Amino acid sequence: MTPAVAGGPAPAQTRERGPVRVAVLGLGQAGLITLDKLLARPDRYHVVAAVDPHDGARAKVADSRVRLVPDLERLRTGEVEAVYVGSPTIEHEPQTEWALDRGLHVLVEKPLAHRAAAARALARRAARTPSVAMVCHKRGVDPGIRAIASLLGQPGRPRARLVSMLHVNDWVWRPRRPDEYDAEAGGGIVYRQGSHHFDMLLAIMGSASVVDAHVLDLGVPTHVDGAFTATLVSEQDCLATVVVSGYGGPAPTDPAAAHWPFGFALGGAAPAAAGAGAVGDKHELADRLRAAAALARRRPTPPRPFGMTLVQTDDTLLQTTEDGVLVHGRNGTQSIPVEAGEDGLDHLLETFFQAIRDGRAPTQDFRWGVRILELCEDVYRHAKASARARSIAVVPPGAACER
Ligand SMILES: NC(=O)c1ccc[n+]([C@@H]2O[C@H](COP(=O)([O-])OP(=O)(O)OC[C@H]3O[C@@H](n4cnc5c(N)ncnc54)[C@H](O)[C@@H]3O)[C@@H](O)[C@H]2O)c1
Numbered sequence: 001m002t003p004a005v006a007g008g009p010a011p012a013q014t015r016e017r018g019p020v021r022v023a024v025l026g027l028g029q030a031g032l033i034t035l036d037k038l039l040a041r042p043d044r045y046h047v048v049a050a051v052d053p054h055d056g057a058r059a060k061v062a063d064s065r066v067r068l069v070p071d072l073e074r075l076r077t078g079e080v081e082a083v084y085v086g087s088p089t090i091e092h093e094p095q096t097e098w099a100l101d102r103g104l105h106v107l108v109e110k111p112l113a114h115r116a117a118a119a120r121a122l123a124r125r126a127a128r129t130p131s132v133a134m135v136c137h138k139r140g141v142d143p144g145i146r147a148i149a150s151l152l153g154q155p156g157r158p159r160a161r162l163v164s165m166l167h168v169n170d171w172v173w174r175p176r177r178p179d180e181y182d183a184e185a186g187g188g189i190v191y192r193q194g195s196h197h198f199d200m201l202l203a204i205m206g207s208a209s210v211v212d213a214h215v216l217d218l219g220v221p222t223h224v225d226g227a228f229t230a231t232l233v234s235e236q237d238c239l240a241t242v243v244v245s246g247y248g249g250p251a252p253t254d255p256a257a258a259h260w261p262f263g264f265a266l267g268g269a270a271p272a273a274a275g276a277g278a279v280g281d282k283h284e285l286a287d288r289l290r291a292a293a294a295l296a297r298r299r300p301t302p303p304r305p306f307g308m309t310l311v312q313t314d315d316t317l318l319q320t321t322e323d324g325v326l327v328h329g330r331n332g333t334q335s336i337p338v339e340a341g342e343d344g345l346d347h348l349l350e351t352f353f354q355a356i357r358d359g360r361a362p363t364q365d366f367r368w369g370v371r372i373l374e375l376c377e378d379v380y381r382h383a384k385a386s387a388r389a390r391s392i393a394v395v396p397p398g399a400a401c402e403r
Pocket of ligand 1: 026192
């Protein structure tokens with residue numbers, strides 16, 4: 001294992017070579033997809049173990065080389081160099097501390113923690129260790145967003161002036177664990193989906209602060225913060241609006257869902273009340289997502305954009321599409337295709353590998369995760385300051401998603 005010395009990354013000559021020995025913590029929706037991606041890269045990763053307290057979740061791992069254990073205490077830390085933390089958000093802080101204390105590298109699912117203060121504490125702790133500490137914010141490195149970011153911001157390149165993001169999906173209708181409804185535990189649409197948008201915004205604008213926001217709880221199918229709007233501004237005076245609703249979108253079986261440009265519907269049996277019967281359904285949803293990801297690996301298509309993103313520059317309008325990015329200018333429209341196959345998670349896993357083996361500093365370090373959580377909390381601060389926040393109805397409850 002990389003020696004646990006204080007004060008920055010290990011010198012190149014003391015770093016190990018070959019695949020990184022990694023353990024996966026949490027085998028749910030996020031964890032299983034990441035596990036499959038890790039297993040598909042034997043030159044980069046050797047998955048030594050996986051941890052999940054749920055018997056049914058562990059039973060989904062068919063690869064006999066992966067040692068399956070129900071809790072962290074039974075993980076043999078000497079056999080791993082790194083952990084991927086895909087457990088519920090409320091577990092991120094203690095599990096990341098546990099890993100850093102043992103000199104392990106960590107890749108933590110988004111959001112980095114349930115609160116910005118907890119994330120800041122993790123960032124301070126990580127800075128005192130030689131471990132690579134990354135947050136799995138994969139949307140800001142989706143191929144379309146990377147294509148947009150590469151067109152902007154450099155000297156002589158166009159400058160982003162106005163960013164518009166619109167994302168309408170069935171987030172509130174999907175099965176959930178109780179903590180996913182609770183903003184104090186990092187649940188609700190701002191922390192869970194907004195964090196993706198703030199990741200994309202930072203990748204495009206470089207910096208952002210919230211100037212106005214509203215959060216909506218329409219009370220269907222249960223009480224949860226299910227939609228929000230936010231206006232943000234960058235240090236270069238680029239304005240952004242983000243509108244995210246988990247209340248809408250066509251049902252996944254509706255033909256309109258196939259080309260819905262504002263986000264994807266996943267479906268699943270929504271619980272009648274917060275948490276009721278959600279966990280089993282959630283594992284079923286994880287199975288379907290995993291199957292879809294496996295199909296995408298066999299028949300690669302460009303990864304679908306996460307909602308719609310438009311970037312107005314001084315003289316062009318950039319638009320994410322299913323095939324890549326369109327650049328609309330006065331003299332016509334140019335298409336920048338994105339390659340099929342590699343999505344944002346692939347990119348992050350390669351970045352994590354290179355950070356561990358080559359000492360390359362990743363963008364998605366814990367400070368990145370802190371910035372995003374601070375934006376989420378700023379949304380709530382602004383929403384609470386607005387007396388109107390709880391009384392505006394933007395869509396008729398359940399109109400587009402009755403199941
Ligand atoms: N990057 C993304 O696109 C993305 C997508 C979905 C979820 N997430 C994030 O991943 C995390 C998990 O979300 P999910 O939707 O996969 O949840 P999930 O409920 O589908 O899976 C969580 C899994 O963790 C297990 N678990 C519970 N306590 C544990 C513990 N102490 N140690 C190890 N495992 C434990 C559960 O049994 C379950 O199998 C959340 O932080 C969420 O925000 C990220």
